[in-house]
Amino acid sequence: MLSVLVLAHLSAVVAPPLAFQSRGPRGLSPSVSMLLSPLAAYGQFLYLDRGYAFFAPDPGPSHLMRVELAPGNDVPPEEVTPETVARDPQVRLYPSLDDQWPRLLYHRHFMLAEFLNDAYQPALPNETARLVGEEFPIEELQAWRTGRERYERIANSMRDHLRHQYGKIDIRIDRLEHMIPDFVPYAENPTPLNDPPTYVLLEDIPITLETLLGVMPQDLPQPEPSESVPAPSGERIPSGQPQTRPIEKDHTNDSGAPARSANVNEEDAGVSEGARPR
Numbered sequence: 348m349l350s351v352l353v354l355a356h357l358s359a360v361v362a363p364p365l366a367f368q369s370r371g372p373r374g375l376s377p378s379v380s381m382l383l384s385p386l387a388a389y390g391q392f393l394y395l396d397r398g399y400a401f402f403a404p405d406p407g408p409s410h411l412m413r414v415e416l417a418p419g420n421d422v423p424p425e426e427v428t429p430e431t432v433a434r435d436p437q438v439r440l441y442p443s444l445d446d447q448w449p450r451l452l453y454h455r456h457f458m459l460a461e462f463l464n465d466a467y468q469p470a471l472p473n474e475t476a477r478l479v480g481e482e483f484p485i486e487e488l489q490a491w492r493t494g495r496e497r498y499e500r501i502a503n504s505m506r507d508h509l510r511h512q513y514g515k516i517d518i519r520i521d522r523l524e525h526m527i528p529d530f531v532p533y534a535e536n537p538t539p540l541n542d543p544p545t546y547v548l549l550e551d552i553p554i555t556l557e558t559l560l561g562v563m564p565q566d567l568p569q570p571e572p573s574e575s576v577p578a579p580s581g582e583r584i585p586s587g588q589p590q591t592r593p594i595e596k597d598h599t600n601d602s603g604a605p606a607r608s609a610n611v612n613e614e615d616a617g618v619s620e621g622a623r624p625r
Contacts, residue, residue, distance in 0.1 A: 359386040363396035408524045409457075410464040410549075414439040414509060415519040440523075459505075464522050466501050468494035469554040482560055522549040 362383045369376040383390075390396045417437045439446065442456040471491060479485050506518045524547045528538065538545075 355386070355389075358382070359390045359393070359395055362386050363390055406527075408526045410460050411523040411525060411546075412441040412460045412463060412505075413521040413523050414441065415521070416509075416513055416515045417517060460522075463498075463501055463505065463520075464524075464549070466494075466498045467522065467549075467551075468498045469552065470495055471559070472553050472556055474556070475559070478556070478560070522551075523547065524549055 362379070366376075366379050366383050369379045387396075415438055441447075441460050442453045444453055447453040447456050468491065471488075475483075475488065479488055502520055505520060509518045510516065526545045526547060528540075528545065
């Protein structure tokens with residue numbers, strides 16, 4: 348019994364980072380999700396499912412919220428930095444050391460911005476319902492719609508709070524990604540960590556059908572291997588065999604009789620690709 352409890356605890360320790368590593372555009376891996384589901388409550392109770400993205404050796408980019416209190420100002424979203432925000436009283440950046448202090452309050456807003464980005468789920472195209480079948484099960488469609496609805500509720504809740512705080516009717520929230528420069532380029536050309544090109548606007552646009560289904564050009568339908576192709580003589584030969592055609596040699600012998608015809612491989616006869624029948 349003790350061995351079973353120890354194995355269950357070790358599984359609860361291993362499952363959260365494994366789920367983090369296996370997360371993709373379409374959610375968790377089904378096998379990891381099956382392993383994690385019975386251990387999720389236990390892991391949350393002991394706080395075993397936090398911190399893997401932020402404190403890893405390569406934590407990756409951080410995420411911020413750009414809040415526009417009166418949409419329509421002259422600052423493009425891709426040019427938003429702490430400096431431009433300081434010059435525009437209608438724009439707020441969360442988190443921001445200029446507005447959130449002490450450090451614990453800054454960290455709270457930092458976690459809220461990461462929470463909003465982690466909850467993001469792009470909208471589905473209008474024609475998605477027609478694709479329900481073997482490649483796109485109805486359960487996956489429902490899960491995708493549930494994720495999108497969850498994101499919209501979180502974003503709307505933040506907008507409601509900002510309306511209450513600032514008394515503004517029009518509130519716009521954009522997600523920003525703050526890239527961390529790689530060590531080698533930074534060592535060769537040191538730039539400030541808050542350099543404007545390091546802030547990238549994450550637009551809220553519907554996902555494409557190709558991305559949704561994971562369809563690549565090489566995955567498109569190809570001709571069947573057994574499909575026969577026309578030979579130059581008009582006959583049909585199976586695919587995979589050399590294509591030959593009778594070539595009449597137009598020279599004659601000394602007696603005036605025409606020489607016999609010969610079956611010659613197209614490549615040996617020098618037939619170009621443009622001359623071959625399609």
